[in-house]
Amino acid sequence: MKLTAIRMGLGVLFILLIVGVRFGPEGDGTDDRATQLIHELYPDYQPWTKAIWEPSDRQEQVLFGIQTLFGLGLLVYLDLKVRRRSL
Amino acid sequence: MEGYLPLPHALAWSAVGLGILGWSLRQLRHKIQTEPEAFMLIGAAAGYCFVLSSLKIPSVLGSSSHPTGIALGTLLLGAAAMVPIGFLVLLFQAMLLAHGGLTTLGANLFSLSLLGAGAAVLGQKTIRNLGLACYWQGFGAALLSSLATYVGTSLQLGFAFSGGPMHWFESSAQFLWVYGPTQVPLAILEGLLTGAVFKYMIESKRVPERVLR
Numbered sequence: 001m002k003l004t005a006i007r008m009g010l011g012v013l014f015i016l017l018i019v020g021v022r023f024g025p026e027g028d029g030t031d032d033r034a035t036q037l038i039h040e041l042y043p044d045y046q047p048w049t050k051a052i053w054e055p056s057d058r059q060e061q062v063l064f065g066i067q068t069l070f071g072l073g074l075l076v077y078l079d080l081k082v083r084r085r086s087l
Numbered sequence: 088m089e090g091y092l093p094l095p096h097a098l099a100w101s102a103v104g105l106g107i108l109g110w111s112l113r114q115l116r117h118k119i120q121t122e123p124e125a126f127m128l129i130g131a132a133a134g135y136c137f138v139l140s141s142l143k144i145p146s147v148l149g150s151s152s153h154p155t156g157i158a159l160g161t162l163l164l165g166a167a168a169m170v171p172i173g174f175l176v177l178l179f180q181a182m183l184l185a186h187g188g189l190t191t192l193g194a195n196l197f198s199l200s201l202l203g204a205g206a207a208v209l210g211q212k213t214i215r216n217l218g219l220a221c222y223w224q225g226f227g228a229a230l231l232s233s234l235a236t237y238v239g240t241s242l243q244l245g246f247a248f249s250g251g252p253m254h255w256f257e258s259s260a261q262f263l264w265v266y267g268p269t270q271v272p273l274a275i276l277e278g279l280l281t282g283a284v285f286k287y288m289i290e291s292k293r294v295p296e297r298v299l300r
Contacts, residue, residue: 003291010287013280014138021142029143030152031088031186033265034244038091041248041258047090051185063183064141067176071137078130082293 007079018068089181089188096247097190104174104193107201111170118164124295125164131293132160133172135284139277140176146269153186154277155199155236158207158229159284163294166204173200198239206235221299225285226278233274237266 038045055063092100119125139156146152160169177195180186187195210231211224219227245259288294 003287006283006287006290010283013283017142017280018138021144028150029186030150030266030269033150034262035088035091037261037265038244038248041253041261045248048094049090049190051089051181051188053183054185055183060184064143067137067141067179071134071139071141074130074134075138078127078134079293082127083291 014072018072088191089185090190091188092191092194092243093247096194096243099193100191100197100243101193104196107170107196108174111167111200114165114167115171118168122295128160128163128294129168129172131288132163132168133175135159136169136172136176139280140180144273144276146272150269152237152266152269152273154273155203155233156277157199157203157236158210158225158232158277158281161204161207161232162211162225162228162285163288163298166201166208169204170196170200173203194243195240198236198243202239203232203236207232220286221289222282222286225282228278228285229281230274230278233277234270237270238263241266 035047115129119129136156136159139154141153143151143153157169157173160172174192174196177187177192177199181188181192207228210227210229214224214227241262242255242259244262245257246255248262249255249258289299
Protein backbone atom coordinates (compact mmCIF):
# COMPACT_ATOMS: atom_id res chain seq x y z
CA MET A 1 0.00 0.00 0.00
CA LYS A 2 2.72 2.38 1.08
CA LEU A 3 4.88 1.24 -1.82
CA THR A 4 2.12 1.90 -4.32
CA ALA A 5 1.93 5.44 -2.98
CA ILE A 6 5.68 5.89 -3.31
CA ARG A 7 5.62 4.43 -6.82
CA MET A 8 2.88 6.82 -7.88
CA GLY A 9 4.70 9.70 -6.21
CA LEU A 10 7.85 8.89 -8.14
CA GLY A 11 5.92 8.60 -11.38
CA VAL A 12 4.35 12.03 -10.86
CA LEU A 13 7.74 13.48 -9.93
CA PHE A 14 9.35 12.17 -13.12
CA ILE A 15 6.51 13.44 -15.28
CA LEU A 16 6.54 16.89 -13.65
CA LEU A 17 10.29 17.09 -14.12
CA ILE A 18 10.15 16.05 -17.76
CA VAL A 19 7.20 18.30 -18.65
CA GLY A 20 8.78 21.18 -16.74
CA VAL A 21 11.99 20.77 -18.67
CA ARG A 22 10.34 20.41 -22.06
CA PHE A 23 8.18 23.48 -21.74
CA GLY A 24 10.22 25.49 -19.30
CA PRO A 25 12.51 28.40 -20.15
CA GLU A 26 15.65 27.56 -22.03
CA GLY A 27 19.07 29.08 -21.43
CA ASP A 28 22.23 28.53 -23.39
CA GLY A 29 24.17 25.46 -22.31
CA THR A 30 27.10 25.63 -19.93
CA ASP A 31 29.30 23.98 -22.57
CA ASP A 32 28.67 26.95 -24.87
CA ARG A 33 29.80 29.23 -22.07
CA ALA A 34 32.90 27.14 -21.58
CA THR A 35 33.82 27.48 -25.26
CA GLN A 36 33.26 31.23 -24.96
CA LEU A 37 35.69 31.25 -22.06
CA ILE A 38 38.26 29.36 -24.14
CA HIS A 39 38.00 32.04 -26.82
CA GLU A 40 38.41 34.74 -24.20
CA LEU A 41 41.44 33.12 -22.62
CA TYR A 42 43.06 32.14 -25.90
CA PRO A 43 41.75 34.35 -28.69
CA ASP A 44 44.01 32.54 -31.18
CA TYR A 45 42.63 29.09 -30.47
CA GLN A 46 40.85 27.47 -33.41
CA PRO A 47 38.86 24.28 -32.82
CA TRP A 48 40.65 21.68 -34.95
CA THR A 49 37.50 19.83 -35.95
CA LYS A 50 33.78 20.30 -35.66
CA ALA A 51 30.69 18.18 -35.16
CA ILE A 52 29.79 16.16 -38.24
CA TRP A 53 26.16 16.99 -37.80
CA GLU A 54 24.34 19.45 -35.62
CA PRO A 55 20.59 19.14 -35.07
CA SER A 56 18.24 22.11 -35.22
CA ASP A 57 16.51 23.12 -31.97
CA ARG A 58 13.43 21.15 -32.93
CA GLN A 59 15.42 18.05 -33.85
CA GLU A 60 17.37 18.36 -30.63
CA GLN A 61 14.18 18.36 -28.59
CA VAL A 62 12.88 15.29 -30.40
CA LEU A 63 16.14 13.36 -29.98
CA PHE A 64 16.38 14.20 -26.28
CA GLY A 65 12.72 13.22 -26.00
CA ILE A 66 13.49 9.83 -27.54
CA GLN A 67 16.29 9.32 -25.02
CA THR A 68 13.98 10.26 -22.13
CA LEU A 69 11.19 7.97 -23.30
CA PHE A 70 13.56 5.07 -23.91
CA GLY A 71 15.01 5.37 -20.40
CA LEU A 72 11.62 5.83 -18.78
CA GLY A 73 10.21 2.88 -20.71
CA LEU A 74 13.06 0.71 -19.53
CA LEU A 75 12.47 1.73 -15.91
CA VAL A 76 8.72 1.11 -16.03
CA TYR A 77 9.13 -2.21 -17.87
CA LEU A 78 11.67 -3.54 -15.36
CA ASP A 79 9.66 -2.34 -12.39
CA LEU A 80 6.53 -4.10 -13.63
CA LYS A 81 8.50 -7.22 -14.46
CA VAL A 82 10.04 -7.46 -10.99
CA ARG A 83 6.70 -6.76 -9.37
CA ARG A 84 4.95 -9.50 -11.30
CA ARG A 85 7.60 -11.94 -10.27
CA SER A 86 7.38 -11.09 -6.59
CA LEU A 87 3.56 -11.28 -6.40
CA MET B 88 32.77 20.92 -27.53
CA GLU B 89 33.98 19.05 -30.61
CA GLY B 90 37.49 20.21 -31.48
CA TYR B 91 37.87 22.28 -28.34
CA LEU B 92 40.11 19.80 -26.60
CA PRO B 93 43.55 20.20 -28.20
CA LEU B 94 44.58 17.17 -30.25
CA PRO B 95 47.25 15.75 -27.90
CA HIS B 96 44.82 16.00 -24.98
CA ALA B 97 42.03 14.43 -27.01
CA LEU B 98 44.27 11.51 -27.98
CA ALA B 99 45.55 10.96 -24.46
CA TRP B 100 42.05 11.04 -22.94
CA SER B 101 40.76 8.72 -25.66
CA ALA B 102 43.43 6.20 -24.71
CA VAL B 103 42.48 6.55 -21.04
CA GLY B 104 38.81 6.16 -21.96
CA LEU B 105 39.50 3.02 -23.95
CA GLY B 106 41.41 1.56 -21.03
CA ILE B 107 38.58 2.29 -18.59
CA LEU B 108 36.06 0.78 -20.99
CA GLY B 109 38.05 -2.44 -21.35
CA TRP B 110 38.50 -2.76 -17.59
CA SER B 111 34.81 -2.11 -16.90
CA LEU B 112 33.59 -4.64 -19.45
CA ARG B 113 35.69 -7.35 -17.85
CA GLN B 114 34.36 -6.44 -14.40
CA LEU B 115 30.81 -6.37 -15.68
CA ARG B 116 31.08 -9.76 -17.35
CA HIS B 117 32.22 -11.21 -14.05
CA LYS B 118 29.30 -9.57 -12.26
CA ILE B 119 26.76 -10.93 -14.75
CA GLN B 120 28.17 -14.43 -14.36
CA THR B 121 28.09 -14.38 -10.57
CA GLU B 122 24.92 -12.40 -9.86
CA PRO B 123 21.65 -13.51 -11.44
CA GLU B 124 19.85 -10.21 -10.86
CA ALA B 125 22.65 -8.16 -12.39
CA PHE B 126 20.86 -7.79 -15.74
CA MET B 127 17.84 -6.26 -14.10
CA LEU B 128 19.97 -3.81 -12.17
CA ILE B 129 21.97 -2.86 -15.24
CA GLY B 130 18.69 -2.13 -17.01
CA ALA B 131 17.50 0.06 -14.16
CA ALA B 132 20.85 1.84 -13.94
CA ALA B 133 20.84 2.49 -17.69
CA GLY B 134 17.21 3.62 -17.75
CA TYR B 135 17.77 6.10 -14.93
CA CYS B 136 20.95 7.41 -16.51
CA PHE B 137 19.25 7.82 -19.92
CA VAL B 138 16.34 9.74 -18.43
CA LEU B 139 18.40 12.11 -16.30
CA SER B 140 21.10 12.83 -18.83
CA SER B 141 18.47 13.63 -21.46
CA LEU B 142 17.05 16.46 -19.38
CA LYS B 143 18.51 19.81 -20.24
CA ILE B 144 17.57 21.79 -17.19
CA PRO B 145 17.76 25.56 -16.97
CA SER B 146 19.34 26.78 -13.79
CA VAL B 147 20.26 30.06 -12.16
CA LEU B 148 21.99 32.71 -14.27
CA GLY B 149 20.04 31.63 -17.32
CA SER B 150 22.23 28.77 -18.42
CA SER B 151 21.27 25.13 -18.65
CA SER B 152 22.99 21.83 -18.14
CA HIS B 153 22.38 18.11 -17.66
CA PRO B 154 22.14 15.99 -14.53
CA THR B 155 24.36 12.93 -14.86
CA GLY B 156 22.23 10.06 -13.48
CA ILE B 157 25.37 8.10 -12.67
CA ALA B 158 24.91 7.71 -8.93
CA LEU B 159 21.95 5.31 -8.77
CA GLY B 160 23.62 2.67 -10.91
CA THR B 161 26.84 3.04 -8.95
CA LEU B 162 24.98 2.31 -5.72
CA LEU B 163 23.33 -0.75 -7.27
CA LEU B 164 26.27 -2.22 -9.16
CA GLY B 165 29.50 -0.40 -8.47
CA ALA B 166 31.50 1.97 -10.62
CA ALA B 167 32.39 -0.51 -13.35
CA ALA B 168 28.80 -0.83 -14.53
CA MET B 169 28.49 2.88 -15.18
CA VAL B 170 31.34 3.07 -17.67
CA PRO B 171 29.61 1.26 -20.57
CA ILE B 172 26.34 3.03 -19.75
CA GLY B 173 28.04 6.42 -19.63
CA PHE B 174 29.78 5.54 -22.87
CA LEU B 175 26.46 4.83 -24.60
CA VAL B 176 24.96 8.10 -23.40
CA LEU B 177 28.02 10.11 -24.42
CA LEU B 178 28.17 8.41 -27.81
CA PHE B 179 24.49 9.04 -28.50
CA GLN B 180 24.73 12.70 -27.51
CA ALA B 181 27.99 13.22 -29.40
CA MET B 182 26.83 11.62 -32.65
CA LEU B 183 23.24 12.80 -32.85
CA LEU B 184 22.99 15.87 -30.66
CA ALA B 185 26.37 17.56 -31.02
CA HIS B 186 26.53 17.65 -27.22
CA GLY B 187 29.97 16.72 -25.98
CA GLY B 188 31.77 15.22 -28.95
CA LEU B 189 33.69 12.23 -30.24
CA THR B 190 37.03 13.95 -29.67
CA THR B 191 36.09 14.69 -26.06
CA LEU B 192 34.47 11.34 -25.40
CA GLY B 193 37.44 9.84 -23.58
CA ALA B 194 37.81 12.87 -21.36
CA ASN B 195 34.08 12.93 -20.63
CA LEU B 196 34.00 9.21 -19.91
CA PHE B 197 36.74 9.73 -17.35
CA SER B 198 35.01 12.60 -15.54
CA LEU B 199 31.50 11.15 -15.80
CA SER B 200 31.94 7.46 -15.22
CA LEU B 201 35.12 7.26 -13.19
CA LEU B 202 35.20 10.46 -11.14
CA GLY B 203 31.40 10.62 -11.00
CA ALA B 204 30.98 7.03 -9.91
CA GLY B 205 33.92 7.20 -7.51
CA ALA B 206 32.41 10.26 -5.86
CA ALA B 207 29.06 8.46 -5.60
CA VAL B 208 30.67 5.61 -3.68
CA LEU B 209 32.46 8.09 -1.43
CA GLY B 210 29.25 10.10 -0.91
CA GLN B 211 27.24 7.06 0.11
CA LYS B 212 29.93 5.76 2.47
CA THR B 213 30.27 9.14 4.15
CA ILE B 214 26.54 9.53 4.69
CA ARG B 215 26.18 5.94 5.88
CA ASN B 216 28.96 6.42 8.40
CA LEU B 217 27.05 9.41 9.72
CA GLY B 218 24.25 6.94 10.40
CA LEU B 219 21.69 8.43 8.04
CA ALA B 220 19.04 6.40 6.21
CA CYS B 221 19.13 5.17 2.63
CA TYR B 222 17.34 8.25 1.26
CA TRP B 223 20.20 10.46 2.35
CA GLN B 224 22.75 7.94 1.12
CA GLY B 225 21.24 8.22 -2.34
CA PHE B 226 21.11 11.99 -1.98
CA GLY B 227 24.75 12.28 -0.93
CA ALA B 228 25.93 9.91 -3.63
CA ALA B 229 24.16 11.78 -6.43
CA LEU B 230 25.07 15.22 -5.13
CA LEU B 231 28.73 14.43 -4.89
CA SER B 232 28.91 12.52 -8.16
CA SER B 233 27.21 15.28 -10.14
CA LEU B 234 29.58 17.86 -8.67
CA ALA B 235 32.66 15.68 -9.13
CA THR B 236 31.86 15.20 -12.81
CA TYR B 237 31.91 18.92 -13.47
CA VAL B 238 34.89 19.59 -11.23
CA GLY B 239 36.63 16.90 -13.31
CA THR B 240 35.58 18.58 -16.56
CA SER B 241 36.85 21.94 -15.29
CA LEU B 242 40.20 20.47 -14.29
CA GLN B 243 40.53 18.77 -17.68
CA LEU B 244 39.73 21.97 -19.54
CA GLY B 245 41.93 23.97 -17.21
CA PHE B 246 44.77 21.53 -17.85
CA ALA B 247 44.31 21.83 -21.61
CA PHE B 248 44.04 25.61 -21.51
CA SER B 249 46.78 26.61 -19.14
CA GLY B 250 50.33 27.49 -19.91
CA GLY B 251 51.73 30.83 -20.79
CA PRO B 252 50.97 33.12 -17.91
CA MET B 253 48.22 30.97 -16.53
CA HIS B 254 48.62 28.21 -13.98
CA TRP B 255 46.59 25.01 -14.24
CA PHE B 256 44.54 25.77 -11.12
CA GLU B 257 43.95 29.32 -12.17
CA SER B 258 42.37 28.38 -15.49
CA SER B 259 40.50 25.43 -13.92
CA ALA B 260 38.96 27.83 -11.43
CA GLN B 261 37.66 29.92 -14.31
CA PHE B 262 36.01 26.91 -15.93
CA LEU B 263 34.64 25.86 -12.56
CA TRP B 264 33.10 29.29 -12.26
CA VAL B 265 31.33 28.71 -15.60
CA TYR B 266 29.91 25.29 -14.65
CA GLY B 267 29.46 25.71 -10.91
CA PRO B 268 26.51 28.12 -10.59
CA THR B 269 24.47 25.97 -12.97
CA GLN B 270 25.59 22.61 -11.68
CA VAL B 271 25.18 23.05 -7.93
CA PRO B 272 21.37 23.47 -7.99
CA LEU B 273 21.12 20.61 -10.51
CA ALA B 274 23.24 18.39 -8.28
CA ILE B 275 20.91 19.08 -5.35
CA LEU B 276 17.87 18.31 -7.50
CA GLU B 277 19.48 15.13 -8.76
CA GLY B 278 20.30 14.18 -5.17
CA LEU B 279 16.70 14.59 -4.04
CA LEU B 280 15.37 12.44 -6.90
CA THR B 281 18.06 9.78 -6.64
CA GLY B 282 17.46 9.44 -2.91
CA ALA B 283 13.76 8.83 -3.54
CA VAL B 284 14.37 6.22 -6.25
CA PHE B 285 17.05 4.48 -4.19
CA LYS B 286 14.79 4.32 -1.14
CA TYR B 287 11.96 2.95 -3.26
CA MET B 288 14.15 0.24 -4.74
CA ILE B 289 15.34 -0.84 -1.30
CA GLU B 290 11.93 -0.81 0.35
CA SER B 291 10.34 -2.76 -2.48
CA LYS B 292 13.21 -5.26 -2.25
CA ARG B 293 14.47 -4.68 -5.76
CA VAL B 294 18.09 -4.70 -4.76
CA PRO B 295 20.35 -7.49 -3.51
CA GLU B 296 21.47 -7.52 0.12
CA ARG B 297 24.98 -6.55 -0.99
CA VAL B 298 23.89 -2.98 -1.68
CA LEU B 299 22.75 -2.44 1.88
CA ARG B 300 25.97 -3.60 3.48
